[in-house]
Amino acid sequence: xxxxxxxxxxxxxxxxxxxxxxxxxxxxxxxxxxxxxxxxxxxxxxxxxxxxxxxxxxxxxxxxxxxxxxxxxxxxxxxxxxxxxxxxxxxxxxxxxxxxxxxxxxxxxxxxxxxxxxxxxxxxxxxxxxxxxxxxxxxxxxxxxxxxxxxxxxxxxxxxxxxxxxxxxxxxxxxxxxxxxxxxxxxxxxxxxxxxxxxxxxxxxxxxx
Amino acid sequence: xxxxxxxxxxxxxxxxxxxxxxxxxxxxxxxxxxxxxxxxxxxxxxxxxxxxxxxxxxxxxxxxxxxxxxxxxxxxxxxxxxxxxxxxxxxxxxxxxxxxxxxxxxxxxxxxxxxxxxxxxxxxxxxxxxxxxxxxxxxxxxxxxxxxxxxxxxxxxxxxxxxxxxxxxxxxxxxxxxxxxxxxxxxxxxxxxxxxxxxxxxxxxxxxxxxxxxxxxxxxxxxxxxxxxxxxxxxxxxxxxxxxxxxxxxxxxxxxxxxxxxxxxxxxxxxxxxxxxxxxxxxxxxxxxxxxxxxxxxxxxxxxxxxxxxxxxxxxxxxxxxxxxxxxxxxxxxxxxxxxxxxxx
Numbered sequence: 001x002x003x004x005x006x007x008x009x010x011x012x013x014x015x016x017x018x019x020x021x022x023x024x025x026x027x028x029x030x031x032x033x034x035x036x037x038x039x040x041x042x043x044x045x046x047x048x049x050x051x052x053x054x055x056x057x058x059x060x061x062x063x064x065x066x067x068x069x070x071x072x073x074x075x076x077x078x079x080x081x082x083x084x085x086x087x088x089x090x091x092x093x094x095x096x097x098x099x100x101x102x103x104x105x106x107x108x109x110x111x112x113x114x115x116x117x118x119x120x121x122x123x124x125x126x127x128x129x130x131x132x133x134x135x136x137x138x139x140x141x142x143x144x145x146x147x148x149x150x151x152x153x154x155x156x157x158x159x160x161x162x163x164x165x166x167x168x169x170x171x172x173x174x175x176x177x178x179x180x181x182x183x184x185x186x187x188x189x190x191x192x193x194x195x196x197x198x199x200x201x202x203x204x205x206x207x208x209x
Numbered sequence: 210x211x212x213x214x215x216x217x218x219x220x221x222x223x224x225x226x227x228x229x230x231x232x233x234x235x236x237x238x239x240x241x242x243x244x245x246x247x248x249x250x251x252x253x254x255x256x257x258x259x260x261x262x263x264x265x266x267x268x269x270x271x272x273x274x275x276x277x278x279x280x281x282x283x284x285x286x287x288x289x290x291x292x293x294x295x296x297x298x299x300x301x302x303x304x305x306x307x308x309x310x311x312x313x314x315x316x317x318x319x320x321x322x323x324x325x326x327x328x329x330x331x332x333x334x335x336x337x338x339x340x341x342x343x344x345x346x347x348x349x350x351x352x353x354x355x356x357x358x359x360x361x362x363x364x365x366x367x368x369x370x371x372x373x374x375x376x377x378x379x380x381x382x383x384x385x386x387x388x389x390x391x392x393x394x395x396x397x398x399x400x401x402x403x404x405x406x407x408x409x410x411x412x413x414x415x416x417x418x419x420x421x422x423x424x425x426x427x428x429x430x431x432x433x434x435x436x437x438x439x440x441x442x443x444x445x446x447x448x449x450x451x452x453x454x455x456x457x458x459x460x461x462x463x464x465x466x467x468x469x470x471x472x473x474x475x476x477x478x479x480x481x482x483x484x485x486x487x488x489x490x491x492x493x494x495x496x497x498x499x500x501x502x503x504x505x506x507x508x509x510x511x512x513x514x515x516x517x518x519x520x521x522x523x524x525x526x527x528x529x530x531x532x533x534x535x536x537x538x539x540x541x542x543x544x545x546x547x548x549x550x551x552x553x554x
Contacts (some may be wrong), residue, residue, distance in 0.1 A: 012474070067351050068525070074518050075352045079473050088352040088472065182311050 003031065004039055004101045011043075017182050024178070028171065034102030042176050052120055053114040054082060060121055061086040064128060090128055215292075215310060215317050216343070218534050222523050223319065223343070227312050228292030231255075232319050235536040242294065244321025245305035246271050247386060249513075249538040261296040263332060264304025266416040267386060281330065300321035300334030302387030303417055309337050310548060318504060319343040322537075324489065325496045326358055330390045330422050336488070342506035343533060346514030347491045348469050349522075355469070355493045358395065365392070365486050366399040368465060372420035373401055373441035378459045382482065383467045385409040385447040387490050390417045390424060392467060395488075397425035405430040407455070409447050430458075451482070469493070502529075513537040 010023035024043070028036050062072050079085040101118055108127065112120050216225050222234030223239075230240040237254030244250050244260075246267040251258075253272055260268050262280040269278060281287060283306075286295045293442070296306040301322040308319045316340040325334045355361075383389045389410040396404075404427040406414060411429045418424055418551045430444055439459045446455070448466065456462065469489025470476040477485035492500055501509055501523065510533040511519045523530035 014485070015481060065351070071518065071522060072350060074515075075350050078350055078515075079352060080475050084474055085352065088354075 001101050001104050003027065004035065004042075004189045007039065021178060024190070028174070032100065032102075033170075035100050037170060038101050038105050040170060044174075044177060051109070052124065056117070057086065057124070058082065060124055061089060064125060065089040065091060214219065215312055215315055215341070216319070219404075221354065223533075223535065225292060225310060225312075228289040228294070228310070230292075230294075232308055233321065233535075234535060240289070240336040242308055243268060243306075244297075244299065244308060244319065245302055247302070247384075248356065249324070249536070250321060261293075261298075261304050261306040263298075263420065263530045264306065266420050266422055267413065268302055270416055271443075274392075276371055297337045297351060298332035298335055300325060300328060300331060303331045303353065303390070303420060306335055307332060307334075309339065315340050317343065318506075320345055320500075321502070322347065322491055325500055326355070328385070328391055328490070329394045330417060330424075331397050332392045336350045336500065336503035338505050340506060341508045342501060342504045343510045343512060344497070344501060344519075345491065346511050346516050346519040347499065348489065348493055349497060349511075349515035351494045352470055353469060353489075353493045354495060355472075355487060355489060358488065361486055361488050362395040362399065365465070365488075366396060366401060367465070368463070368484055369401040369443050375444045375463075376440050377461045377463050378439035378442045378444060379445060379465070380456060380459060380462045381486075382446055382448045382451050383410075383488075386413050386488075388488070389445045389447075390422065392488070393424045393427065394422070396443070400425065400443075400444060403532055405433070405439075405442050405444045407444070407446035407450055410445050423547065438494075451458070451480070498522075 004027075007023060007027040011020045014020060014023075029041065031039060056074065057076060058076075061067075062069060067075070072085070072089070075089060076085045079088065108123055112123055115123075213226070216223050216232070218224070219231075220487075221231055221238050223232040224234075225232070226519065230242055232239045232242045233238045233244055233250040234241050234255060235249075235252055235253075237252070237256075239256045240259070241252075241255040241257065242259045243264065246260075246264060248271070250273055253267060256277065258272065258276055258278045260278065260280060262282050265280045269276060272278070277350075281294075281296050283298055284295055286293050288294070291312070293309075293311040295309045297309060297318075299305040299307045299321050301324055305321055305323065307321060307323065308348065310317045310319070316339040318337045318341070320343060322345050323334050323389065327333055336522060369379045381392065383392055385407070389406070390413065393404060393414070404463055406427045406429060408431060411427065414424055414427055418465075430446075435458075439462075442459070444459060445461075450456065451464065451466075456464075463484070464482040465486060466477070466480050466482045466483040467486045467488045469487055469491055471485030472487040497519070508529040508531075509520075509523055510531055511523070512533045512535040516532040520530045520532055
């Protein structure tokens with residue numbers, strides 16, 4: 001879990017695509033297949049249905065940080081992202097645990113969707129306290145909490161498909177995805193800049209047409 | 210009839226009618242008491258200035274050699290038209306002061322900008338008991354909590370080291386007055402190479418050194434001959450240099466910004482720097498609340514920053530709090546570059 005949080009921080013700490021890719025390749029060469037599968041899933045940014053209603057997360061965060069609701073709203077307004085707001089407000093924790101990512105996801109995160117509210121709260125609070133990650137790491141964690149059960153494929157795949165095959169195919173898919181994402185992003189920003197430079201307003205044009 | 214406020218905001222600035230003087234006026238006046246030399250607090254053109262002794266050099270650099278400046282030692286009392294005035298360290302930058310104003314048994318303290326963390330480049334903040342405390346609120350939200358500064362300096366040194374190993378120069382953007390010198394002093398024990406500076410920073414370094422502040426050796430970047438290998442260098446430049454052609458000379462660089470705003474990821478991304486280090490010369494949320502409490506003030510007036518939020522939080526704690534309109538900006542997220550700060554090189 002810590003190693004994945006570190007990867008998240010490394011990716012976040014640079015604006016250079018090559019360095020982001022290097023950080024990911026360092027992670028994937030050392031991570032065990034179970035962790036790597038989950039990392040691919042999270043990094044590819046799937047947004048399946050939520051395990052815990054956002055409102056509940058916010059309530060627990062307020063309770064844990066001792067910040068009243070209006071002040072939480074103001075903070076959220078300034079940050080613009082709920083996971084990050086929670087991460088910035090939670091008190092620093094001194095304890096720490098280092099479960100592998102897949103163990104944490106499969107034993108805790110995925111269980112959250114199947115248990116009652118009280119137990120959900122216990123799991124989330126325990127995670128916030130004991131993962132004891134620094135603010136950005138906690139932002140990563142809160143992002144994970146938004147992730148849902150449609151991750152089942154990644155969860156099931158390593159047990160059905162032989163591991164080396166899975167690793168190879170997984171890495172292939174992943175690299176293709178990275179390359180695709182990078183070129184799409186390049187094209188989109190280039191087009192955007194060009195449009196800005198030439199003063200083309202797409203909306204106006206289509207409205208006229 | 211309720212008693213008139215000792216200090217009130219006018220179109221010129223914060224005005225003391227009884228003493229006929231202004232504090233940090235934004236329009237030229239006859240007599241200006243200055244908390245510190247940042248551009249939003251020390252404006253050019255007033256007939257007479259008063260500041261702390263520690264502040265004189267930097268204020269003169271900003272106001273020009275002709276400016277009429279009277280200085281006061283920390284805590285020494287002076288009387289202006291029957292109003293007692295004294296300057297007390299605010300810990301923000303070199304010479305930054307809280308101004309204490311006392312008249313007919315009522316004491317007001319104007320904080321200017323302040324921080325309570327220790328800083329080797331200026332005198333440490335001291336709480337001044339008062340009836341009315343005028344406080345800044347630049348980082349007045351609970352999301353702003355600073356890490357221990359030793360950790361921040363270690364993180365900067367680590368970034369510098371990894372850049373050196375990758376064959377790059379490190380460029381860190383920081384406000385030329387105050388933050389730049391705090392960075393130099395804080396990084397000196399952990400230096401990974403030589404320090405270079407932008408002209409705006411170098412000139413203020415001189416003032417700091419003349420004022421007896423120990424800074425590591427720095428080289429004015431423009432004085433370095435062409436063809437120099439910048440690998441492993443740390444260059445400190447004002448935020449206005451970001452994205453400018455001035456940076457080209459350094460070849461491959463990694464960029465960073467040192468500011469409290471960097472606590473929030475979105476602020477860092479908008480800057481499009483590689484790294485953001487949340488190093489601030491302002492109080493964070495817990496320090497702000499503690500500092501207000503430590504003054505023992507029954508009434509708190511909140512200026513520049515998250516005024517409304519801080520006022521509401523203070524009221525919920527049972528304090529008499531209100532906002533005070535000012536044109537002070539604190540450390541704004543946008544580049545506030547005071548006159549003379551961005552020297553074209």
